[in-house]
Amino acid sequence: QKEVEQNSGPLSVPEGAIASLNCTYSDRGSQSFFWYRQYSGKSPELIMSIYSNGDKEDGRFTAQLNKASQYVSLLIRDSQPSDSATYLCAVNMDDSWGKLQFGAGTQVVVTP
Amino acid sequence: GAGVSQSPSNKVTEKGKDVELRCDPISGHTALYWYRQSLGQGLEFLIYFQGNSAPDKSGLPSDRFSAERTGGSVSTLTIQRTQQEDSAVYLCASRERALETQYFGPGTRLLVL
Numbered sequence: 001q002k003e004v005e006q007n008s009g010p011l012s013v014p015e016g017a018i019a020s021l022n023c024t025y026s027d028r029g030s031q032s033f034f035w036y037r038q039y040s041g042k043s044p045e046l047i048m049s050i051y052s053n054g055d056k057e058d059g060r061f062t063a064q065l066n067k068a069s070q071y072v073s074l075l076i077r078d079s080q081p082s083d084s085a086t087y088l089c090a091v092n093m094d095d096s097w098g099k100l101q102f103g104a105g106t107q108v109v110v111t112p
Numbered sequence: 113g114a115g116v117s118q119s120p121s122n123k124v125t126e127k128g129k130d131v132e133l134r135c136d137p138i139s140g141h142t143a144l145y146w147y148r149q150s151l152g153q154g155l156e157f158l159i160y161f162q163g164n165s166a167p168d169k170s171g172l173p174s175d176r177f178s179a180e181r182t183g184g185s186v187s188t189l190t191i192q193r194t195q196q197e198d199s200a201v202y203l204c205a206s207r208e209r210a211l212e213t214q215y216f217g218p219g220t221r222l223l224v225l
Binding site for chain 2: 034042090102
């Protein structure tokens with residue numbers, strides 16, 4: 001069973017601080033990794049995609065990938081109340097078809 | 113441009129009834145996916161379409177579930193003889209063949225009484 005694991009949270013973060021979200025995956029052959037944000041009652045929206053080891057930055061978001069450790073993380077700098085949501089880690093388990101395996105998500109609560 | 117659309121947005125049905133859920137992907141997107149999200153859970157893959165064919169149906173939970181896609185566009189997910197455990201949000205996503213990003217529709221919230 002291919003798995004993607006995340007801490008469920010909630011992760012409480014003061015406004016302006018850094019939120020750090022972690023995700024591990026079981027399939028060593030995975031090549032594509034995604035972070036989606038999901039507000040309550042809404043559908044997931046893509047935040048970041050990462051394919052190579054190292055860091056990838058986009059605005060206040062930084063994704064980090066370490067394939068040797070089968071670990072991907074998301075950092076949210078200068079957290080805002082509008083960042084309060086559930087963050088889903090998704091891994092492409094089959095590159096030919098693009099099927100995504102999702103973690104259960106980490107709930108982030110940014111407190112003013 | 114228009115995103116992925118799904119209908120209905122909400123569906124309440126009685127146990128044992130059949131339901132049809134519709135997905136209209138982004139124009140030009142050849143790949144289409146159905147996922148299910150139960151309350152407080154992550155997304156569960158159901159089925160993948162490339163064009164009108166479904167090379168991966170491995171996530172369909174039982175033979176009560178079926179899906180089709182016509183004209184390489186609209187897809188319909190059908191659940192026969194619904195059960196209470198079918199209650200969930202059913203999400204559709206599409207992507208361009210050459211790109212990895214999947215774009216999600218707003219989902220259909222299904223409640224089986």
